[in-house]
Amino acid sequence: MGLNFATDTKGAIPLHVVGQDALDDWMATQPERVAAWVKAAGFSAALGKVLMVPGEDGSLAMAIAGYGTPEARARGRFHLAAVALSLPEGVYRFEGLPEGRAEEEALGWLLAGYVFDRYRTQTAPGAKLVAPEGVEAARLEAIAAGECLTRDLINTPTSDMGPSELEAACVAMAAQHEAEIEVIRGDELLERNFPLIHTVGRAAAPGAAPRLIDMQWGVAGPLLTLVGKGVCFDTGGLNLKPGGSMALMKKDMGGAATVLGLAQMIMELGLPLRLRVLIPAVENAVSGNAFRPGDILTARNGLTVEINNTDAEGRLVLADALAYAAEAEPDFMLSMATLTGAARVAVGPDLAPYFCDDAAFVGAVEQAAAQVADPVWRLPLHLPYEAMIEPGIADLDNAPKGGFAGAITAALFLRRFAGEVRYAHFDVYGWNPEAKPARPKGGVGMGARAILQSLPDVLKA
Structure with missing residues (x-):
């Protein structure tokens, strides 16, 4: 199927999109043999179901995609992606798609073509789609490519996606889009005043030394800075995770992967802005020089942090990167991280929770999320909880005791390093635990498409 629309549209097979309540009316408009075929097949137009209809010569003349009921559609998104996986190889065009649904369903079709085949041969589905009329095909293709980059990065295990490999992916992206890139590695982090990034990553093997990746693109327009957590594997450090909790820690760089997918979309679309991407890339490993509970560290901006876990x-490496980013006074700054289990407990794996007090961003991203089927959910930066991240012996506590409001206290911690810059933080999961239309099990982008859609309004505010 691939991540592109069909270029040769001659002879495209009609794919009629029919809701359950409209099936009888639709059949009344069709030749008698088609109506008889549909009745004989017992096709009800249930959501995601598909029926192939042969022509008089036995070849595939059309297909019918069930669009279910409004109530069924409200419980999901990308409904025709499931249909795309059920169709035989060929080129198809939508017929009768309800107004306002073309962009979502066309993008879902593209995303349904994603396969992660690095480690075993997998065949992508062969049904290709003609871009629906009125849809910006190149834009949707760029969005799909960015999302699939995010998926690939998250799905790749740390043996092939450690800090050095994540750096290589950034270098390749910079070369593709003529962006500038600088990487600060190892002990140079201390020389350049990134003590928290160095401390978290110093216990890793020499080939996985900690680093800060700094990519910049564009020469004019407002400055947008994206900061992504790049913890390529998280053992938990000396507060070692149990085995079950460590199983998915290859995805702890999901914030970096999502930021890079968003950056790919921005650069491919040539948006009129200046883009900066900062990724602190580390492996939180265990060795004789690992940092310890009880240590007190001094961050780039001078704040001291007591390590209680x-x-x-993740918040430590982001702290140095955010402080560095804020020094350039960007017009908007945004961090993305697989930061807390508390966020998952609060909203589950489908929603991208975020924290922001900037009214322009909140309004724009909420509207955009609904437009592009990329749901987000705002959580509060509740000021009375500031006291929970102040241990007394140091300015900040990286892991307040008690377990209450873990996602909120993490966001409040990060905000201490964002200075006076307009800022939003996304605490994403980055993983789809079970297959859904257009989203196979595994790594997934969250919030990036909503952010992309919101940028014109955010950056003009």
Whole structure:
């Protein structure tokens, strides 16, 4: 199927999109043999179901995609992606798609073509789609490519996606889009005043030394800075995770992967802005020089941090990166991270929770999320909880005791390093635990498409 629309549209097979309540009316408009075929097949137009209809010569003349009921559609998204996987190889064009649904369903069709075949041969589905009329095909293709980059990065295990490989992916992206890139590695982090990034990553093997990746693109327009957590594997450090909790820690760089997917979309579409991407890339490993519970560290901006749990390392590496980003006074700054289990408990794996007090961003991203079927959910930066991240012996506590409001206290911690810059933080999951239309089980982008859609309004505010 691939991530592109069909270029040769001659002879495209009609794919009639029919809701359950409209099936009888639709059949009344069809030749008698078609109506008889549909009745004989017992086709009800249930959501996601498909029926192939042969022509008089036995070849495939058309297909019918069930569009279900409004109530069924409200419980999901990308409904025709399931149909795309059920169709035989060929080129198809939508017929009768309800107004306003073309962009979502066309993008879902593209995303349904994603396969992760690095480690075993997999065949992508062969049904290709003609871009529906009125849809910006190139834009949707760029969005699909960015999303699939995010998926590939998350799905790749740390043996092939450690800090050095994540750096290589950034270098390749910079070369593709003529962006500038600088990488600060190892002990140079201390020399350049990134102590928290160095501390979290110093216990890793020499080939996985900690680093800060800094990519910049564009020469004019407002400055947008994206900061992504790049913890390529998280053992928990000396506060070692149990085996079950470590199983998915290859995805702990999901914030970096999502930021890179978004950056890919922005650069491919040539948006009129200046883009900066900062990724602190580390492996939180265990060795004789690992940082310890009880240590007190001094961050780039001078704030001291008491370490009460070495498994709360993501906010540490982000802190130095955010402080560095804020020094350039961007017009908007955004961080993305697979940061807390508390966010997953609060909203589950489908929603991208975020924290922001900037009214322009909140309004724009909420509207955009509904438009592009990329749901987000705002959580509060509740000021009375500031006291929970202040341990007394240091300015900040990286892991407040008690377990309450873990996602909120993490976001409040990060905001201490964002200065006076307009800022939003996304605490994403980055993983789809079970296959859904257009989203196979595995790594997944969250919030990037909503952010992309919102940028014109956010950056003009």
